[in-house]
Amino acid sequence: MTDAHLHPWLGSAPGWPLVLYFHHVHPTLDHYTSLTPDSFARGVETVLKTVGPALAPPDVSTDPASRPEQPTVLFTFDDGYRDTIEHALPVLDAFGVRALFFLITDRVPEVGGARAVDDPWQAYLGWDDARHLERAGHRIGAHTRNHVKLTEVDAETRRREVDGSIEAVSAARHRTGPVPFAYPYGLVPADPGLPAGTAGFGTVKAPARPWSADPARIRRTYLPTNADDDWAALCRGWRDQWWASSR
Numbered sequence: 001m002t003d004a005h006l007h008p009w010l011g012s013a014p015g016w017p018l019v020l021y022f023h024h025v026h027p028t029l030d031h032y033t034s035l036t037p038d039s040f041a042r043g044v045e046t047v048l049k050t051v052g053p054a055l056a057p058p059d060v061s062t063d064p065a066s067r068p069e070q071p072t073v074l075f076t077f078d079d080g081y082r083d084t085i086e087h088a089l090p091v092l093d094a095f096g097v098r099a100l101f102f103l104i105t106d107r108v109p110e111v112g113g114a115r116a117v118d119d120p121w122q123a124y125l126g127w128d129d130a131r132h133l134e135r136a137g138h139r140i141g142a143h144t145r146n147h148v149k150l151t152e153v154d155a156e157t158r159r160r161e162v163d164g165s166i167e168a169v170s171a172a173r174h175r176t177g178p179v180p181f182a183y184p185y186g187l188v189p190a191d192p193g194l195p196a197g198t199a200g201f202g203t204v205k206a207p208a209r210p211w212s213a214d215p216a217r218i219r220r221t222y223l224p225t226n227a228d229d230d231w232a233a234l235c236r237g238w239r240d241q242w243w244a245s246s247r
């Protein structure tokens, strides 16, 4: 087996939504997980124009009957950094995109903007921000309580981290139904232990399989930072892969 699937060119299984993950959107943070607001806007525009329309998070379903008839894209954000509210949200709004935000629930303050935090790695959106996102049609999901490597902790810790974060998100959104979950570092345990019906999102470490075949290991891919010139070709590849087999 090769590690070809670790490359971002591999999108989704044919017929299933393309899922992209982002972390920071920040004007000055220089890191491979961060895009500038301008770059992010260009990325969203390229993806929507080349791959297809954004999938609304409420429409996320691992049921084959609910698959869209054309390529669609689900935008997701990991870790709940506050810069996503400040710099990504205006772009999403401008393009009419609803996104899914995965929160590290023990790091979420009650009120996100209550204290000024200059360090983008320490500034997390609050439960007030999360509720605002939900009211605006976006969705929040769980990303453990403390961003632990779920493959490296004992079963009891794993259960506490997964269940605790799902319960916290569930309480904040005032809705029923499964809470989407994303694995820190894309590390999926042999037995993820997610509640039935939960969509579990990995990273490029996850193979591109039909969601219905393995709902706890959904592949996501990304737009590489500082490689904006490659994005259009990446998007064409993702679109072509979607149509790759007769449905």
Ligand SMILES: [Zn+2]
Pocket: 078, 079, 143, 147, 183, 184, 185
């Ligand atoms: Zn993370």
